[in-house]
Amino acid sequence: MYERLIYLDNAAATRMDERVLEAMRPYFFDVYAVATSQFGYSIGLDAREALENARARIAAALGAEPEEFIFTSGDTESSNLAIKGVALALGDKKGRHLITTPIEDFPVLHSMRTLERQGFRVTYLRVDETGRVDLDHLRESITPETILVSIQTANQEIGTLQDIRAIGEICREKGVLFHTDATHAFTRVPIDVREVPVDLITVSAHTIHGPKGIGGLYIRKGTPIKKIMDGGFQEFDLRPGLENIPGAVGFAKAVELVTPEETARLQRMRDRLLERLLNEIPHTRLNGHPIYRLPHNANVSFRFVEGESLLLHLDMRGIAVSTGSACFSRSLEASHVILGIGGDHERAHGSIRFTFGRYNKEEEVGVVVEAVKEIVHELRRISPLGKE
Protein backbone atom coordinates (compact mmCIF):
# COMPACT_ATOMS: atom_id res chain seq x y z
CA MET A 1 0.00 0.00 0.00
CA TYR A 2 2.75 2.41 0.94
CA GLU A 3 5.71 1.35 -1.15
CA ARG A 4 9.05 1.62 0.61
CA LEU A 5 7.57 3.44 3.60
CA ILE A 6 10.07 4.14 6.36
CA TYR A 7 7.87 4.73 9.38
CA LEU A 8 9.58 6.56 12.23
CA ASP A 9 6.61 7.88 14.17
CA ASN A 10 6.12 4.91 16.47
CA ALA A 11 5.50 7.16 19.46
CA ALA A 12 2.30 8.37 17.80
CA ALA A 13 0.97 4.99 16.67
CA THR A 14 2.46 1.64 15.75
CA ARG A 15 1.73 -1.00 13.14
CA MET A 16 -0.16 -3.79 14.87
CA ASP A 17 1.55 -7.17 15.05
CA GLU A 18 -0.22 -9.99 13.16
CA ARG A 19 0.16 -12.19 16.23
CA VAL A 20 -1.85 -9.64 18.19
CA LEU A 21 -4.63 -9.78 15.62
CA GLU A 22 -4.60 -13.59 15.71
CA ALA A 23 -4.96 -13.51 19.49
CA MET A 24 -7.86 -11.09 19.21
CA ARG A 25 -9.74 -12.80 16.37
CA PRO A 26 -11.68 -15.40 18.41
CA TYR A 27 -13.07 -12.65 20.60
CA PHE A 28 -14.71 -10.96 17.62
CA PHE A 29 -16.19 -14.08 15.99
CA ASP A 30 -16.48 -16.90 18.53
CA VAL A 31 -16.40 -15.62 22.10
CA TYR A 32 -18.14 -12.32 21.38
CA ALA A 33 -20.44 -12.27 24.41
CA VAL A 34 -20.34 -9.82 27.28
CA ALA A 35 -18.16 -10.87 30.21
CA THR A 36 -21.05 -12.07 32.35
CA SER A 37 -21.29 -12.44 36.09
CA GLN A 38 -20.13 -15.75 37.48
CA PHE A 39 -23.66 -17.18 37.22
CA GLY A 40 -24.02 -16.45 33.50
CA TYR A 41 -24.01 -18.57 30.36
CA SER A 42 -20.94 -20.39 29.10
CA ILE A 43 -19.97 -18.06 26.27
CA GLY A 44 -20.12 -15.15 28.72
CA LEU A 45 -18.00 -17.03 31.23
CA ASP A 46 -15.44 -17.73 28.52
CA ALA A 47 -15.39 -14.03 27.71
CA ARG A 48 -14.86 -13.21 31.38
CA GLU A 49 -12.04 -15.73 31.61
CA ALA A 50 -10.30 -14.14 28.60
CA LEU A 51 -10.65 -10.67 30.13
CA GLU A 52 -9.33 -11.73 33.54
CA ASN A 53 -6.52 -13.67 31.93
CA ALA A 54 -5.46 -10.59 29.91
CA ARG A 55 -5.68 -8.45 33.05
CA ALA A 56 -3.48 -10.84 35.04
CA ARG A 57 -0.83 -10.96 32.31
CA ILE A 58 -0.55 -7.18 31.98
CA ALA A 59 -0.60 -6.71 35.75
CA ALA A 60 2.22 -9.25 36.04
CA ALA A 61 4.31 -7.20 33.60
CA LEU A 62 4.03 -4.36 36.14
CA GLY A 63 4.67 -6.60 39.15
CA ALA A 64 1.07 -5.92 40.24
CA GLU A 65 -1.90 -8.01 41.37
CA PRO A 66 -4.67 -8.52 38.77
CA GLU A 67 -7.21 -6.53 40.79
CA GLU A 68 -4.85 -3.56 40.69
CA PHE A 69 -5.19 -3.12 36.93
CA ILE A 70 -8.20 -1.81 35.04
CA PHE A 71 -8.76 -1.48 31.32
CA THR A 72 -9.63 1.86 29.71
CA SER A 73 -9.91 3.18 26.16
CA GLY A 74 -6.30 4.36 26.17
CA ASP A 75 -3.81 6.61 27.89
CA THR A 76 -6.00 9.72 27.59
CA GLU A 77 -8.77 8.12 29.61
CA SER A 78 -6.34 6.52 32.07
CA SER A 79 -4.69 9.82 32.97
CA ASN A 80 -8.05 11.62 33.17
CA LEU A 81 -9.30 8.95 35.57
CA ALA A 82 -6.13 8.96 37.68
CA ILE A 83 -6.07 12.73 38.15
CA LYS A 84 -9.75 13.64 38.26
CA GLY A 85 -10.64 10.44 40.12
CA VAL A 86 -8.17 11.20 42.91
CA ALA A 87 -9.30 14.85 42.97
CA LEU A 88 -12.89 13.70 43.33
CA ALA A 89 -11.97 11.34 46.18
CA LEU A 90 -9.66 13.68 48.10
CA GLY A 91 -10.54 17.24 47.04
CA ASP A 92 -12.96 17.77 49.90
CA LYS A 93 -11.23 15.50 52.40
CA LYS A 94 -7.55 16.31 52.16
CA GLY A 95 -6.92 19.33 49.97
CA ARG A 96 -6.99 20.89 46.55
CA HIS A 97 -3.34 21.03 45.49
CA LEU A 98 -1.65 18.95 42.78
CA ILE A 99 1.87 18.86 41.40
CA THR A 100 3.00 18.11 37.85
CA THR A 101 5.52 19.24 35.21
CA PRO A 102 5.08 21.68 32.33
CA ILE A 103 6.17 19.03 29.79
CA GLU A 104 3.52 16.37 30.43
CA ASP A 105 1.44 15.11 27.54
CA PHE A 106 -1.97 16.73 27.02
CA PRO A 107 -4.14 14.22 28.94
CA VAL A 108 -2.29 15.12 32.14
CA LEU A 109 -1.75 18.80 31.36
CA HIS A 110 -5.32 19.48 30.30
CA SER A 111 -6.80 17.47 33.19
CA MET A 112 -4.80 19.73 35.49
CA ARG A 113 -6.14 22.84 33.71
CA THR A 114 -9.70 21.62 34.12
CA LEU A 115 -9.11 21.13 37.85
CA GLU A 116 -7.56 24.61 38.08
CA ARG A 117 -10.77 26.06 36.65
CA GLN A 118 -12.63 24.22 39.39
CA GLY A 119 -10.57 25.87 42.12
CA PHE A 120 -7.72 23.40 42.52
CA ARG A 121 -4.16 24.76 42.68
CA VAL A 122 -1.48 23.18 40.52
CA THR A 123 2.29 23.52 40.87
CA TYR A 124 4.34 23.01 37.69
CA LEU A 125 7.80 21.81 38.67
CA ARG A 126 11.01 23.19 37.25
CA VAL A 127 12.68 20.92 34.71
CA ASP A 128 16.27 21.28 33.53
CA GLU A 129 17.33 21.75 29.90
CA THR A 130 17.13 17.99 29.31
CA GLY A 131 13.64 17.78 30.80
CA ARG A 132 14.56 16.18 34.13
CA VAL A 133 12.52 17.29 37.12
CA ASP A 134 14.12 19.31 39.91
CA LEU A 135 13.66 16.95 42.88
CA ASP A 136 14.32 19.68 45.46
CA HIS A 137 11.54 21.73 43.92
CA LEU A 138 9.27 18.69 44.22
CA ARG A 139 10.22 18.19 47.86
CA GLU A 140 9.53 21.81 48.81
CA SER A 141 6.30 22.00 46.78
CA ILE A 142 4.49 19.25 48.68
CA THR A 143 2.13 20.70 51.30
CA PRO A 144 -0.39 19.09 53.68
CA GLU A 145 -3.05 19.96 51.05
CA THR A 146 -1.25 18.15 48.21
CA ILE A 147 -3.32 15.20 47.02
CA LEU A 148 -1.43 14.00 43.95
CA VAL A 149 1.90 14.26 42.15
CA SER A 150 1.71 13.37 38.45
CA ILE A 151 5.04 13.05 36.66
CA GLN A 152 5.56 11.11 33.44
CA THR A 153 7.95 8.16 33.23
CA ALA A 154 9.21 9.25 29.81
CA ASN A 155 8.52 12.30 27.70
CA GLN A 156 6.44 11.85 24.56
CA GLU A 157 8.56 14.15 22.40
CA ILE A 158 12.12 14.32 23.68
CA GLY A 159 12.11 10.89 25.34
CA THR A 160 13.62 12.04 28.64
CA LEU A 161 13.23 9.52 31.46
CA GLN A 162 12.45 10.75 34.96
CA ASP A 163 13.89 9.26 38.12
CA ILE A 164 10.59 7.60 38.96
CA ARG A 165 12.01 5.73 41.95
CA ALA A 166 13.39 8.89 43.60
CA ILE A 167 10.16 10.78 42.88
CA GLY A 168 8.09 7.90 44.29
CA GLU A 169 10.21 7.76 47.43
CA ILE A 170 9.77 11.49 48.05
CA CYS A 171 6.00 11.15 47.61
CA ARG A 172 5.86 8.09 49.85
CA GLU A 173 7.88 9.84 52.55
CA LYS A 174 5.53 12.84 52.42
CA GLY A 175 2.40 10.70 52.26
CA VAL A 176 1.26 11.92 48.84
CA LEU A 177 -0.11 9.79 46.00
CA PHE A 178 2.05 9.48 42.89
CA HIS A 179 0.75 8.97 39.34
CA THR A 180 3.02 8.41 36.36
CA ASP A 181 2.11 8.47 32.67
CA ALA A 182 4.14 5.55 31.31
CA THR A 183 2.52 5.51 27.85
CA HIS A 184 5.85 5.78 26.05
CA ALA A 185 8.00 3.76 28.44
CA PHE A 186 5.83 0.74 29.31
CA THR A 187 7.63 -2.54 28.39
CA ARG A 188 10.53 -0.71 26.71
CA VAL A 189 11.72 0.63 30.08
CA PRO A 190 10.29 -1.85 32.58
CA ILE A 191 8.73 -0.65 35.80
CA ASP A 192 7.94 -2.90 38.80
CA VAL A 193 5.54 -1.59 41.41
CA ARG A 194 7.03 -3.90 44.06
CA GLU A 195 10.25 -1.88 43.81
CA VAL A 196 9.08 1.56 42.78
CA PRO A 197 6.64 3.33 45.10
CA VAL A 198 4.10 4.52 42.54
CA ASP A 199 0.33 4.46 43.10
CA LEU A 200 -1.10 4.97 39.62
CA ILE A 201 0.38 4.16 36.20
CA THR A 202 -1.06 5.06 32.81
CA VAL A 203 -0.32 2.58 30.00
CA SER A 204 -1.58 2.05 26.46
CA ALA A 205 -1.42 -0.62 23.75
CA HIS A 206 -1.04 1.70 20.78
CA THR A 207 2.66 2.39 21.40
CA ILE A 208 3.67 -1.29 21.50
CA HIS A 209 2.17 -2.76 18.31
CA GLY A 210 -1.10 -3.50 20.04
CA PRO A 211 -4.58 -2.36 19.02
CA LYS A 212 -5.75 1.23 19.23
CA GLY A 213 -8.52 2.08 21.67
CA ILE A 214 -7.31 0.03 24.62
CA GLY A 215 -5.18 1.12 27.54
CA GLY A 216 -5.12 0.67 31.25
CA LEU A 217 -4.50 2.14 34.65
CA TYR A 218 -2.60 0.50 37.46
CA ILE A 219 -4.14 1.47 40.81
CA ARG A 220 -2.27 0.36 43.92
CA LYS A 221 -4.52 -1.40 46.42
CA GLY A 222 -6.14 1.07 48.82
CA THR A 223 -5.63 4.15 46.62
CA PRO A 224 -8.51 6.60 47.12
CA ILE A 225 -10.07 7.16 43.71
CA LYS A 226 -13.60 7.67 42.36
CA LYS A 227 -14.98 6.93 38.94
CA ILE A 228 -15.43 9.92 36.64
CA MET A 229 -17.87 8.36 34.19
CA ASP A 230 -21.22 6.90 35.20
CA GLY A 231 -22.66 3.60 34.05
CA GLY A 232 -22.48 0.01 35.17
CA PHE A 233 -20.19 -1.67 37.64
CA GLN A 234 -17.47 -2.90 35.29
CA GLU A 235 -13.75 -2.82 36.07
CA PHE A 236 -14.15 -2.95 39.84
CA ASP A 237 -16.77 -0.21 39.64
CA LEU A 238 -14.18 2.29 38.39
CA ARG A 239 -14.68 2.25 34.65
CA PRO A 240 -18.19 1.57 33.39
CA GLY A 241 -18.92 0.38 29.88
CA LEU A 242 -18.96 -2.89 27.97
CA GLU A 243 -15.52 -4.46 28.27
CA ASN A 244 -13.34 -4.36 25.14
CA ILE A 245 -12.33 -7.99 25.34
CA PRO A 246 -10.61 -8.32 21.94
CA GLY A 247 -8.70 -5.16 22.84
CA ALA A 248 -7.72 -6.47 26.27
CA VAL A 249 -6.55 -9.79 24.80
CA GLY A 250 -4.61 -7.95 22.09
CA PHE A 251 -3.04 -5.63 24.66
CA ALA A 252 -1.84 -8.59 26.76
CA LYS A 253 -0.39 -10.27 23.67
CA ALA A 254 1.36 -7.04 22.65
CA VAL A 255 2.93 -6.70 26.10
CA GLU A 256 4.32 -10.24 25.90
CA LEU A 257 5.78 -9.72 22.42
CA VAL A 258 8.11 -6.94 23.55
CA THR A 259 11.48 -8.40 24.51
CA PRO A 260 14.65 -6.82 25.92
CA GLU A 261 16.50 -8.07 22.81
CA GLU A 262 14.12 -6.24 20.53
CA THR A 263 14.38 -3.04 22.56
CA ALA A 264 18.18 -3.31 22.37
CA ARG A 265 17.91 -3.61 18.59
CA LEU A 266 15.78 -0.44 18.41
CA GLN A 267 18.30 1.33 20.60
CA ARG A 268 21.18 0.38 18.29
CA MET A 269 19.33 1.83 15.30
CA ARG A 270 18.47 4.96 17.28
CA ASP A 271 22.08 5.40 18.44
CA ARG A 272 23.38 5.04 14.89
CA LEU A 273 20.85 7.57 13.59
CA LEU A 274 21.68 10.12 16.26
CA GLU A 275 25.41 9.71 15.90
CA ARG A 276 25.28 10.27 12.16
CA LEU A 277 22.79 13.17 12.19
CA LEU A 278 24.68 15.06 14.89
CA ASN A 279 28.12 14.43 13.34
CA GLU A 280 27.32 14.82 9.67
CA ILE A 281 24.96 17.81 9.67
CA PRO A 282 26.19 21.12 11.09
CA HIS A 283 24.02 23.24 13.42
CA THR A 284 22.10 20.31 14.87
CA ARG A 285 21.44 19.53 18.48
CA LEU A 286 19.91 16.74 20.47
CA ASN A 287 16.75 17.56 22.39
CA GLY A 288 16.37 15.72 25.69
CA HIS A 289 18.87 13.77 27.75
CA PRO A 290 21.82 11.94 26.15
CA ILE A 291 21.57 8.96 28.54
CA TYR A 292 18.30 9.10 30.46
CA ARG A 293 16.10 8.72 27.42
CA LEU A 294 13.75 6.23 25.81
CA PRO A 295 15.78 3.66 23.87
CA HIS A 296 13.73 4.12 20.69
CA ASN A 297 13.45 7.93 20.64
CA ALA A 298 15.63 10.50 18.88
CA ASN A 299 14.75 14.19 18.77
CA VAL A 300 16.97 16.61 16.90
CA SER A 301 16.69 20.32 16.08
CA PHE A 302 18.06 21.53 12.78
CA ARG A 303 18.77 25.27 12.89
CA PHE A 304 17.57 27.61 10.13
CA VAL A 305 15.03 25.03 8.95
CA GLU A 306 11.31 24.79 9.68
CA GLY A 307 10.01 21.39 10.69
CA GLU A 308 6.86 21.13 8.57
CA SER A 309 8.85 21.75 5.40
CA LEU A 310 11.35 19.10 6.43
CA LEU A 311 8.53 16.70 7.33
CA LEU A 312 6.79 17.16 3.95
CA HIS A 313 10.01 16.68 2.01
CA LEU A 314 10.69 13.50 3.97
CA ASP A 315 7.14 12.34 3.29
CA MET A 316 7.69 12.80 -0.45
CA ARG A 317 10.54 10.33 -0.04
CA GLY A 318 8.37 7.92 1.92
CA ILE A 319 9.73 8.72 5.37
CA ALA A 320 7.26 9.50 8.19
CA VAL A 321 8.43 11.54 11.20
CA SER A 322 6.98 14.13 13.58
CA THR A 323 7.91 17.75 14.38
CA GLY A 324 7.47 20.21 17.25
CA SER A 325 6.96 23.06 14.79
CA ALA A 326 4.02 25.38 15.34
CA CYS A 327 3.10 25.07 11.66
CA PHE A 328 2.44 21.39 12.15
CA SER A 329 0.37 21.54 15.33
CA ARG A 330 -3.38 21.82 15.51
CA SER A 331 -3.18 24.92 17.68
CA LEU A 332 -0.38 26.53 15.63
CA GLU A 333 1.65 26.58 18.82
CA ALA A 334 5.22 25.39 19.05
CA SER A 335 5.99 22.30 21.11
CA HIS A 336 5.29 23.03 24.78
CA VAL A 337 7.94 20.46 25.63
CA ILE A 338 10.82 22.18 23.84
CA LEU A 339 9.68 25.57 25.15
CA GLY A 340 9.26 23.96 28.61
CA ILE A 341 12.89 22.86 28.74
CA GLY A 342 13.99 26.41 27.97
CA GLY A 343 14.30 26.05 24.21
CA ASP A 344 13.30 28.97 22.01
CA HIS A 345 10.69 28.94 19.27
CA GLU A 346 13.34 28.49 16.63
CA ARG A 347 14.54 25.29 18.27
CA ALA A 348 10.98 23.97 18.49
CA HIS A 349 10.23 24.86 14.86
CA GLY A 350 13.26 22.99 13.63
CA SER A 351 12.76 19.91 15.79
CA ILE A 352 12.15 16.46 14.32
CA ARG A 353 11.23 13.38 16.34
CA PHE A 354 12.24 9.94 15.06
CA THR A 355 10.77 6.99 16.98
CA PHE A 356 11.63 3.40 16.14
CA GLY A 357 9.49 0.28 16.31
CA ARG A 358 9.44 -3.44 15.60
CA TYR A 359 9.22 -3.09 11.82
CA ASN A 360 12.16 -0.78 11.27
CA LYS A 361 15.19 -2.30 9.58
CA GLU A 362 18.84 -1.47 10.11
CA GLU A 363 19.34 -0.36 6.51
CA GLU A 364 16.65 2.30 6.88
CA VAL A 365 18.92 4.39 9.11
CA GLY A 366 21.33 5.19 6.28
CA VAL A 367 18.49 6.08 3.90
CA VAL A 368 17.01 8.46 6.46
CA VAL A 369 20.34 10.13 7.25
CA GLU A 370 21.05 10.76 3.56
CA ALA A 371 17.54 12.12 2.96
CA VAL A 372 17.66 14.45 5.97
CA LYS A 373 21.11 15.68 4.94
CA GLU A 374 19.97 16.57 1.43
CA ILE A 375 16.71 18.20 2.50
CA VAL A 376 18.27 20.23 5.31
CA HIS A 377 20.96 21.40 2.89
CA GLU A 378 18.33 22.45 0.34
CA LEU A 379 16.08 24.20 2.90
CA ARG A 380 19.05 26.06 4.33
CA ARG A 381 19.94 27.20 0.82
CA ILE A 382 16.60 28.99 0.52
CA SER A 383 16.56 30.20 4.16
CA PRO A 384 17.41 33.82 4.99
CA LEU A 385 18.98 32.59 8.22
CA GLY A 386 22.39 31.19 8.98
CA LYS A 387 24.26 32.57 5.98
CA GLU A 388 26.66 35.02 7.62
Added chain:
Amino acid sequence: MPLPYSEIVMEHFRNPRNVGRIEDADAKAVEGSPACGDMVAVYLKVDPETHVITDIKFESYGCASNIATGSIITELAKGKTLEEAKKITWKQASDALGGLPPLKVHCSVLAVDALRAAIENYEERHGLVKEREPTTVEFVRKRLKHVMNPLVGLDIIRTKLVKEIEVKDGVVRVVLDIPPDHQFASVMKEDIEEKLGHRWDVKQVIVEFAG
Protein backbone atom coordinates in the same frame (compact mmCIF):
# COMPACT_ATOMS: atom_id res chain seq x y z
CA MET B 1 -6.73 11.68 2.28
CA PRO B 2 -4.64 14.08 0.22
CA LEU B 3 -2.65 16.88 1.81
CA PRO B 4 -4.66 20.10 2.18
CA TYR B 5 -2.23 21.73 -0.26
CA SER B 6 -3.09 22.11 -3.94
CA GLU B 7 -0.91 20.62 -6.68
CA ILE B 8 0.35 24.11 -7.50
CA VAL B 9 1.35 24.77 -3.87
CA MET B 10 3.25 21.49 -3.74
CA GLU B 11 4.91 22.21 -7.07
CA HIS B 12 6.16 25.62 -5.86
CA PHE B 13 7.18 24.06 -2.54
CA ARG B 14 9.24 21.41 -4.33
CA ASN B 15 10.71 23.78 -6.89
CA PRO B 16 10.53 27.34 -5.58
CA ARG B 17 11.19 30.02 -8.23
CA ASN B 18 13.52 33.01 -7.85
CA VAL B 19 15.16 31.76 -4.68
CA GLY B 20 18.15 33.51 -3.17
CA ARG B 21 19.65 36.92 -2.60
CA ILE B 22 20.35 39.88 -4.84
CA GLU B 23 23.64 41.18 -3.49
CA ASP B 24 23.28 44.65 -5.03
CA ALA B 25 19.53 44.88 -4.43
CA ASP B 26 17.88 48.29 -4.77
CA ALA B 27 15.60 47.42 -1.87
CA LYS B 28 14.97 44.56 0.51
CA ALA B 29 12.67 43.68 3.38
CA VAL B 30 12.37 40.91 5.92
CA GLU B 31 9.06 40.03 7.51
CA GLY B 32 8.55 37.68 10.45
CA SER B 33 11.26 36.36 12.72
CA PRO B 34 12.72 33.03 13.76
CA ALA B 35 10.78 33.46 17.00
CA CYS B 36 7.40 33.52 15.29
CA GLY B 37 8.38 30.58 13.16
CA ASP B 38 8.16 32.03 9.70
CA MET B 39 10.35 34.49 7.93
CA VAL B 40 10.46 35.82 4.38
CA ALA B 41 13.08 38.09 2.83
CA VAL B 42 12.39 39.85 -0.49
CA TYR B 43 15.05 41.53 -2.67
CA LEU B 44 14.25 43.91 -5.55
CA LYS B 45 15.99 45.35 -8.57
CA VAL B 46 14.03 48.32 -9.87
CA ASP B 47 14.40 50.32 -13.10
CA PRO B 48 14.94 53.88 -11.81
CA GLU B 49 13.17 55.41 -14.85
CA THR B 50 10.09 53.22 -15.26
CA HIS B 51 9.89 51.88 -11.66
CA VAL B 52 9.44 48.40 -13.11
CA ILE B 53 10.63 45.46 -10.99
CA THR B 54 13.29 43.97 -13.22
CA ASP B 55 14.44 41.27 -10.83
CA ILE B 56 13.10 39.84 -7.62
CA LYS B 57 14.32 37.08 -5.33
CA PHE B 58 13.14 35.68 -2.04
CA GLU B 59 14.35 33.57 0.85
CA SER B 60 12.10 31.65 3.22
CA TYR B 61 12.40 30.11 6.64
CA GLY B 62 8.99 28.55 6.95
CA CYS B 63 6.49 25.87 6.13
CA ALA B 64 5.29 24.72 2.72
CA SER B 65 2.68 27.46 2.32
CA ASN B 66 5.23 30.10 3.28
CA ILE B 67 7.71 28.85 0.68
CA ALA B 68 5.05 28.48 -2.01
CA THR B 69 3.63 31.97 -1.43
CA GLY B 70 7.12 33.47 -1.52
CA SER B 71 7.69 31.73 -4.83
CA ILE B 72 4.39 32.76 -6.46
CA ILE B 73 4.69 36.35 -5.27
CA THR B 74 8.02 36.74 -7.10
CA GLU B 75 6.38 35.46 -10.29
CA LEU B 76 3.44 37.83 -9.88
CA ALA B 77 5.61 40.88 -9.17
CA LYS B 78 8.33 40.45 -11.77
CA GLY B 79 7.89 42.91 -14.65
CA LYS B 80 5.26 44.97 -12.83
CA THR B 81 5.68 48.59 -11.78
CA LEU B 82 6.00 49.32 -8.07
CA GLU B 83 2.50 50.79 -8.07
CA GLU B 84 1.07 47.62 -9.63
CA ALA B 85 3.09 45.25 -7.46
CA LYS B 86 2.04 47.09 -4.31
CA LYS B 87 -1.56 46.15 -5.04
CA ILE B 88 -0.93 42.40 -5.14
CA THR B 89 -3.03 40.91 -2.36
CA TRP B 90 -2.82 37.72 -0.39
CA LYS B 91 -6.03 36.66 -2.12
CA GLN B 92 -4.41 36.98 -5.56
CA ALA B 93 -1.40 34.98 -4.40
CA SER B 94 -3.66 32.35 -2.90
CA ASP B 95 -5.78 32.14 -6.07
CA ALA B 96 -2.67 31.79 -8.22
CA LEU B 97 -1.67 28.86 -6.00
CA GLY B 98 -5.04 27.18 -6.36
CA GLY B 99 -6.04 28.14 -2.82
CA LEU B 100 -4.42 27.81 0.59
CA PRO B 101 -5.86 26.13 3.71
CA PRO B 102 -7.37 28.66 6.18
CA LEU B 103 -4.99 27.54 8.93
CA LYS B 104 -2.05 28.54 6.78
CA VAL B 105 -3.07 32.11 6.04
CA HIS B 106 -0.93 33.24 8.97
CA CYS B 107 2.20 31.74 7.41
CA SER B 108 1.54 32.78 3.84
CA VAL B 109 0.51 36.40 4.32
CA LEU B 110 4.12 37.16 5.31
CA ALA B 111 5.38 36.96 1.74
CA VAL B 112 2.81 39.52 0.60
CA ASP B 113 3.76 41.79 3.50
CA ALA B 114 7.46 41.37 2.67
CA LEU B 115 6.90 42.40 -0.96
CA ARG B 116 5.00 45.52 0.14
CA ALA B 117 7.62 46.34 2.74
CA ALA B 118 10.40 46.02 0.16
CA ILE B 119 8.53 48.39 -2.18
CA GLU B 120 7.99 50.87 0.65
CA ASN B 121 11.64 50.55 1.50
CA TYR B 122 12.52 51.47 -2.11
CA GLU B 123 10.11 54.38 -2.13
CA GLU B 124 11.51 55.77 1.10
CA ARG B 125 15.07 55.52 -0.11
CA HIS B 126 14.28 57.17 -3.41
CA GLY B 127 12.19 60.00 -2.05
CA LEU B 128 8.96 58.63 -3.47
CA VAL B 129 7.00 58.89 -0.24
CA LYS B 130 5.40 61.89 1.26
CA GLU B 131 5.28 62.02 5.03
CA ARG B 132 5.57 59.19 7.50
CA GLU B 133 2.11 58.08 8.45
CA PRO B 134 1.36 58.34 12.18
CA THR B 135 -0.09 55.32 13.99
CA THR B 136 -3.72 56.17 14.60
CA VAL B 137 -6.67 54.01 15.59
CA GLU B 138 -7.64 53.95 11.92
CA PHE B 139 -4.14 52.88 10.92
CA VAL B 140 -4.16 50.10 13.53
CA ARG B 141 -7.51 48.92 12.24
CA LYS B 142 -6.10 48.79 8.72
CA ARG B 143 -3.09 46.82 9.90
CA LEU B 144 -5.22 44.36 11.88
CA LYS B 145 -6.93 43.42 8.61
CA HIS B 146 -3.73 41.49 7.97
CA VAL B 147 -3.96 39.52 11.21
CA MET B 148 -5.75 36.27 10.59
CA ASN B 149 -8.16 34.30 12.69
CA PRO B 150 -6.72 30.84 11.96
CA LEU B 151 -10.01 29.11 12.71
CA VAL B 152 -11.67 30.54 9.62
CA GLY B 153 -8.80 32.04 7.64
CA LEU B 154 -10.38 35.50 7.62
CA ASP B 155 -8.90 38.56 9.28
CA ILE B 156 -9.75 39.47 12.87
CA ILE B 157 -11.49 42.72 11.87
CA ARG B 158 -13.85 40.99 9.48
CA THR B 159 -14.60 38.22 11.98
CA LYS B 160 -15.31 40.89 14.62
CA LEU B 161 -12.76 39.66 17.14
CA VAL B 162 -11.43 43.16 17.84
CA LYS B 163 -13.38 44.70 20.65
CA GLU B 164 -11.36 47.83 21.28
CA ILE B 165 -8.39 49.75 19.91
CA GLU B 166 -6.65 52.50 21.82
CA VAL B 167 -3.59 54.54 20.82
CA LYS B 168 -2.08 56.81 23.44
CA ASP B 169 1.46 58.18 23.86
CA GLY B 170 2.96 55.51 21.63
CA VAL B 171 1.14 52.68 23.39
CA VAL B 172 -1.24 50.63 21.26
CA ARG B 173 -3.80 48.60 23.17
CA VAL B 174 -5.90 46.01 21.35
CA VAL B 175 -8.66 44.10 23.12
CA LEU B 176 -9.73 40.82 21.53
CA ASP B 177 -13.09 39.22 22.15
CA ILE B 178 -11.68 35.76 22.90
CA PRO B 179 -10.72 34.07 26.17
CA PRO B 180 -7.00 33.99 27.10
CA ASP B 181 -6.97 30.20 26.81
CA HIS B 182 -8.44 30.26 23.28
CA GLN B 183 -6.72 27.75 21.00
CA PHE B 184 -5.14 30.53 18.94
CA ALA B 185 -4.85 33.33 21.54
CA SER B 186 -1.07 33.37 21.68
CA VAL B 187 -0.71 33.09 17.90
CA MET B 188 -2.95 36.11 17.29
CA LYS B 189 -1.22 38.11 20.04
CA GLU B 190 2.21 37.49 18.50
CA ASP B 191 0.86 38.40 15.09
CA ILE B 192 -0.54 41.72 16.30
CA GLU B 193 2.66 42.61 18.14
CA GLU B 194 4.63 41.84 15.03
CA LYS B 195 2.45 43.95 12.75
CA LEU B 196 2.65 47.07 14.93
CA GLY B 197 5.65 46.77 17.23
CA HIS B 198 8.25 47.99 14.71
CA ARG B 199 6.35 51.23 13.80
CA TRP B 200 8.41 54.41 14.17
CA ASP B 201 6.02 55.98 16.69
CA VAL B 202 5.01 52.86 18.65
CA LYS B 203 6.71 52.14 21.97
CA GLN B 204 4.58 49.26 23.16
CA VAL B 205 1.83 46.96 21.93
CA ILE B 206 -0.55 45.50 24.51
CA VAL B 207 -2.95 42.74 23.56
CA GLU B 208 -5.71 41.89 26.01
CA PHE B 209 -8.32 39.15 25.98
CA ALA B 210 -11.84 39.90 27.09
CA GLY B 211 -13.71 36.83 25.94
